[in-house]
Amino acid sequence: MQRIYLDNNATTIVDPKVKEAMEPFICQMYGNPNSLHSFGTETHPYMKLAFDRLYAGINASDDDDIIITSCATEGNNTVLKGIYYQIINGGKKNQVITTQVEHPCVAQSCKFLETLGADVIYLPVNRDGVVDADFLGEYIDPDRTALVSIMWANNETGLIFPIRELAALCRENGVLFHTDAVQAIGKLKVDVHEAPVDFLTFSAHKFHGMKGVGGLYIRNGVKISPLLHGGEQMGGKRAGTVNTAALIGMGLAMELASENLEYEINEVKRLRDKLEDAILTVKGTGVIGNREIRTPNTILASIKGVEGEALIWDLNKNGIAASTGSACASESLESNPTFVAMGIDNELAHTGIRLSLSRFTTENEIDIVISILTKSIERLREISFSSI
Ligand code: PLP
DSSP: OOOEEOBTTTOOOOOHHHHHHHTHHHHTSOOOTTOSSHHHHTTHHHHHHHHHHHHHHHTOOTTSEEEEESOHHHHHHHHHHHHIIIIITTSSOOEEEEETTSOHHHHHHHHHHHHTTOEEEEEOOOTTSSOOHHHHHHHOOTTTEEEEEOOSBOTTTOBBOOHHHHHHHHHHTTOEEEEEOTTTBTTBOOOTTTSOOSEEEEEGGGTTSOTTOEEEEEOTTOOOOOSSOSSOGGGGTSOSOOOHHHHHHHHHHHHHHHHTHHHIIIIIHHHHHHHHHHHHHSTTEEESSOGGGBOTTEEEEEETTSOHHHHHHHHHHTTEEOBSSOTTOOSOGGGOHHHHHTTOOHHHHTTEEEEEOOTTOOHHHHHHHHHHHHHHHHHHHHHHHHTO
């Protein structure tokens, strides 16, 4: 049975070119980059190339910092806890503003900061499923707000937040701005020059690099306390020996993400729209959010009369990988704040499935998914109808 992978918001296949670029750093050039001998130093030009590619991929300037982390969860924890120890810690500026739809690694870090005495505001999203700058402006208090943390694109819906405007507003008010750009890299133009963010998090496994490696961009001059203390790696901002092979792979993955951006925005979107149109021809289906403000690869569909989980299992039996939403959040979609804000009724909310494509998805795969998915819906509806 042919297997088809449509869960690319959870993780992506490693691009074979990335795998090939990493291989020499596993068993040949395996030295610790901090060692003084040639086993260590011979890795330096390759690491420099990887950093250059990461800087170019988000248009960072040479004076800015990108620190290499073990994942985006670490990057997001570093920003939130780092800001706590740098600014909040018992001081006057003790407020953090975020949204109700952040990934659990941001949401749970914020909950932790509350236990330390920080005041966290969780903004609801609007009927378009995002937060706009006017709304954020009502909550910013330049004397009290230490940090605003808002994701660039949502992992479940794919909805894109107006990061340029949100970051510019924070800049005008002298408030630091962090964005979790995990779902944006490779799918949207991410430019830290155009969108004046102070911190930006990314994770290689979401753009065809390895799991277990990510990056945290820190604008020049912005101070943050480290999460991990130890050696002087990453200029003292993140202790621990870097995963050389994974970093080198991530650099290439970032370059390939930039090179393939047009393809993603046009061709992946065309395939996504084809699948979405086919789903919408089935009676009693809906897709969450306007497709023009969604990442080009994502569909969160709801199908009346069919349990989301039952549909996932049925698709899985037929070799198709999809999900009910975030791989990291097990709560029911019924309580999803985006669904609530967008007025999605309870029955539809209970039947969400997320289909997320990548540049490796083919038209033939989409045609197969359309055929299997529509039959699955019919079959499951018949079963639930006959069991009444
Ligand atoms: N932020 C978002 C928006 C995500 O989608 C994910 C992963 O699903 C993460 C953060 C966590 O990334 P990582 O797996 O690298 O910790």
